[in-house]
Amino acid sequence: xxxxxxxxxxxxxxxxxxxxxxxxxxxxxxxxxxxxxxxxxxxxxxxxxxxxxxxxxxxxxxxxxxxxxxxxxxxxxxxxxxxxxxxxxxxxxxxxxxxxxxxxxxxxxxxxxxxxxxxxxxxxxxxxxxxxxxxxxxxxxxxxxxxxxxxxxxxxxxxxxxxxxxxxxxxxxxxxxxxxxxxxxxxxxxxxxxxxxxxxxxxxxxxxxxxxxxxxxxxxxxxxxxxxxxxxxxxxxxxxxxxxxxxxxxxxx
Amino acid sequence: xxxxxxxxxxxxxxxxxxxxxxxxxxxxxxxxxxxxxxxxxxxxxxxxxxxxxxxxxxxxxxxxxxxxxxxxxxxxxxxxxxxxxxxxxxxxxxxxxxxxxxxxxxxxxxxxxxxxxxxxxxxxxxxxxxxxxxxxxxxxxxxxxxxxxxxxxxxxxxxxxxxxxxxxxxxxxxxxxxxxxxxxxxxxxxxxxxxxxxxxxxxxxxxxxxxxxxxxxxxxxxxxxxxxxxxxxxxxxxxxxxxxxxxxxxxxx
Numbered sequence: 168x169x170x171x172x173x174x175x176x177x178x179x180x181x182x183x184x185x186x187x188x189x190x191x192x193x194x195x196x197x198x199x200x201x202x203x204x205x206x207x208x209x210x211x212x213x214x215x216x217x218x219x220x221x222x223x224x225x226x227x228x229x230x231x232x233x234x235x236x237x238x239x240x241x242x243x244x245x246x247x248x249x250x251x252x253x254x255x256x257x258x259x260x261x262x263x264x265x266x267x268x269x270x271x272x273x274x275x276x277x278x279x280x281x282x283x284x285x286x287x288x289x290x291x292x293x294x295x296x297x298x299x300x301x302x303x304x305x306x307x308x309x310x311x312x313x314x315x316x317x318x319x320x321x322x323x324x325x326x327x328x329x330x331x332x333x334x335x336x337x338x339x340x341x342x343x344x345x346x347x348x349x350x351x352x353x354x355x356x357x358x359x360x361x362x363x364x365x366x367x368x369x370x371x372x373x374x375x376x377x378x379x380x381x382x383x384x385x386x387x388x389x390x391x392x393x394x395x396x397x398x399x400x401x402x403x404x405x406x407x408x409x410x411x412x413x414x415x416x417x418x419x420x
Numbered sequence: 421x422x423x424x425x426x427x428x429x430x431x432x433x434x435x436x437x438x439x440x441x442x443x444x445x446x447x448x449x450x451x452x453x454x455x456x457x458x459x460x461x462x463x464x465x466x467x468x469x470x471x472x473x474x475x476x477x478x479x480x481x482x483x484x485x486x487x488x489x490x491x492x493x494x495x496x497x498x499x500x501x502x503x504x505x506x507x508x509x510x511x512x513x514x515x516x517x518x519x520x521x522x523x524x525x526x527x528x529x530x531x532x533x534x535x536x537x538x539x540x541x542x543x544x545x546x547x548x549x550x551x552x553x554x555x556x557x558x559x560x561x562x563x564x565x566x567x568x569x570x571x572x573x574x575x576x577x578x579x580x581x582x583x584x585x586x587x588x589x590x591x592x593x594x595x596x597x598x599x600x601x602x603x604x605x606x607x608x609x610x611x612x613x614x615x616x617x618x619x620x621x622x623x624x625x626x627x628x629x630x631x632x633x634x635x636x637x638x639x640x641x642x643x644x645x646x647x648x649x650x651x652x653x654x655x656x657x658x659x660x661x662x663x664x665x666x667x668x669x670x671x672x673x
Contacts, residue, residue, distance in 0.1 A: 286539070290657050299650030320657075325654035361671055397552030397670065399580035402571075404543050407663035410656070414664045417650065418614055 169238045170222070174240070174247040178256035179240070182219065182248055182260065188196020188311045194348055195263045197313035198248065201255045206230065214261050214326065221245035221256030234246030250315035263313060263347055269329045272342060273302035274368045277413065280384050281308035281375035281407065288312065290406040291373070296324035306335035306384070307412060308375070335372070339387045342370050351388035354402060360392040360412055364419040371416065373409045423475070423492045427500040432493070435472065435501055435513065441564045448516045450566035451501065454508045459483065460576030467579065474498035474509030503568035506541050516566060522582045523591060526555035527621045529586055529600075530666065533637045534561035534628035535658065541565065542573020543659040544626070549577035551666035559588035559626070559637070578630060582671040588625070592640045595623050604633055604641035605654060605665070613665055617672035624669070626662050 171179060184190035185198040196216065199208055208215050209230055214376070218237045220226055221244070245256045270276070277295045280290050282356075288310055295303050305312055312318075312330050339349050347368045350356070372388065374380030385391060394408055424432060437443035438451040449469065452461055456586065461468050462483055471490045473479060474497070493501075498509045521528070530548045535541050543565055548556050549611050565571075565583050582613055600621045604610070627633030638644060648663055656664075 278539050290660065294656060294660050296651040297647075297649045297656050323654065324651075324653050333608050334620040394550075394667065396550045397547040398577070400546050400549040400575065403547060403550050403663070404659070406657070407543065407547050407660060410660035410663050411667045414647065414668075 171238060171240045171244055173241070176244070179247060181245050182258075185240060186250060186315060188314065191263070191311065191313050196260055197205050197263060197318070198258055198260055198315070199216040199318055200249060200251065200258050201316065201319075202227070202257055203353045204318060204323055205257055205259045207326045208259055208261055209324045212354075214264065215259045216262055217260040218249065219244075219258040219260070221254070224256040226257065248349075251319070265329075265331045269302050269331065270304070270333070270338060271345075273329075275300050275416075276302045276304060276342070276347075277409065278304045278306060278338060278370055278372040279309045280306045280335055280372055280380045281378070282359075282373070283308075283310055284376055285310050285314045285316035286320045287376065287404070287406045289313075289317040289322075291409050292317070292328075292330060293324045294336040294406065294410045294413060296321075296327045298417050300328060300413065303330045304338050305330065305332045306336065306338075308381075328380070329400065330368075335384050336387060338419075339370070339384070343389075348390070351385050351391040352408060353379060353391045353393055353394070357391035357393040360394055360415060363390060363392065365416055369416060371409070371412055373405050373412075376405055421490055421492050424497055425494045427494075427497050429497070431491075432497050435511075435605060438513065439503060439568060441567065444516070444564065444566050449513055450516060450571070451511055451513055451568070452571055453502060453504065453511050454572075455480070457571060457576055458510055458512045460579045461512055461514055462578045463481045466519065468512045469515055470513040471514070472497075472501065472511040476505070477509040479510065485663055488534075492544070498548040504572070515633060517642050518584045519592065520580075522584065523557070523586070523594060524598075526551050526582075528669075529555045529557060529591075529595070529623040530662065531557045531559060531591060531623055531625040532562045532564075533559045533588055533625055533633045535628055536561075536563055536627070536632070538563050538569035539573045540657070540659045540665075541567075541627060542575075544662050545570070545574040545581075545583060547659065547663045547666060549574075549580045551663075551670050553581060556583045557588065557591050558583065558585045561634075589638050589640060592623070592637070593626055596640075596642075601643070602641045604638050604644040605661060606611065606632060606644045610644035610646040613647055613668060615629045616643060616645065618669060619673065622669065624662070624665055625660050626665075630659055
């Protein structure tokens with residue numbers, strides 16, 4: 168097994184670049200960190216390209232890693248690669264797998280329009296996974312799904328359901344051709360969500376934390392929904408709103 | 421108006437201490453930051469003890485602050501007081517107002533058992549506010565509601581509904597005497613949440629991010645609920661779970 172001591176080693180510099188979106192986009196790869204995420208990635212075929220572990224860290228015997236290149240690194244290198252304050256000392260380089268053909272087959276879709284907070288995006292991906300959603304689409308202006316904070320908040324759900332980046336207007340046009348109802352979310356001018364209950368296929372869209380969905384996308388939906396505020400808060404967190412709607416829809420299916 | 425230039429000024433040191441829980445507990449005060457939070461605090465009687473603003477920052481004319489002591493500070497002092505990377509330059513020192521007598525009058529309660537993540541706690545308080553919950557109780561082992569991150573995530577909901585810290589076993593005993601049904605949440609050995617629908621009063625408990633509710637508290641509930649996972653994620657984020665349950669309950673009321 169290879170061992171790398173110095174954080175100035177060119178290979179380390181290459182890995183570290185994957186903390187930056189531009190570099191991830193160019194290489195079509197990303198880096199994940201921690202036992203749980205690496206384990207979930209290993210369950211997927213053709214995903215993990217390389218495993219990196221800090222010396223002294225024991226990898227679980229059950230991990231099927233015989234065919235995967237592995238590098239041992241010093242604690243110093245581990246700290247450089249980590250996006251967290253206390254690293255678990257295990258990382259993997261993974262392949263970005265976006266197959267837009269999935270849109271054709273997905274029955275239930277969640278579309279994100281301009282979401283910015285990585286923690287929200289990760290939590291929403293995790294919630295969509297839990298609610299049994301078939302596909303998550305990240306529209307223009309939504310933060311990168313391979314951002315380390317998104318990956319961490321999603322707790323492995325990236326490996327459970329397909330996540331694609333695509334222009335939402337194109338996706339909505341396709342869905343309309345297929346007769347899939349498309350529901351937007353809005354604080355105003357919508358109908359209360361409990362008045363509708365999709366049976367079978369649907370697409371739900373949630374929008375930016377501050378400004379909500381873009382006018383362009385809102386104008387393309389079949390119906391726009393709101394969640395009533397019974398107290399004095401101005402709004403719900405977008406991930407909470409997504410959770411309420413996805414489980415409400417699921418209960419009616 | 422007083423002006424403080426140096427971050428070494430003893431008054432600044434006193435304010436800065438309020439970033440630490442022990443100091444907040446002793447003084448029964450806390451510090452909030454940003455226009456939205458200060459504005460929400462000012463709407464409450466007998467809450468804001470003092471306003472601090474960085475020189476050059478204009479306070480909204482509509483703020484009713486004539487009777488409140490105000491101090492102008494340098495940018496340097498603003499940075500010292502801020503818990504964020506980019507401060508808005510406006511702060512308030514507020515009085516902790518916990519009135520446990522509220523428990524007697526609350527019809528709908530949300531109880532937090534051992535929650536640790538300040539972002540989750542704040543988001544849950546905001547969600548409880550939105551769902552029209554009467555009271556939030558933070559049990560032992562739950563992080564401080566006056567932690568700056570909790571305050572920020574709650575987006576002013578601290579000023580919209582009462583939040584008390586109290587031993588949950590005591591609270592549950594009191595609720596049972598009053599005949600209020602108490603629902604726990606668990607990943608196992610519960611009933612699916614959609615099989616129940618409280619009418620009128622209820623208390624809902626959510627637990628620690630990793631370990632869930634404590635066995636002690638779980639054993640005191642009338643019924644324990646779970647939210648089904650339809651995909652491959654192991655669990656839901658606790659704030660998402662709270663949002664799904666609170667709105668489900670609300671819809672049936």
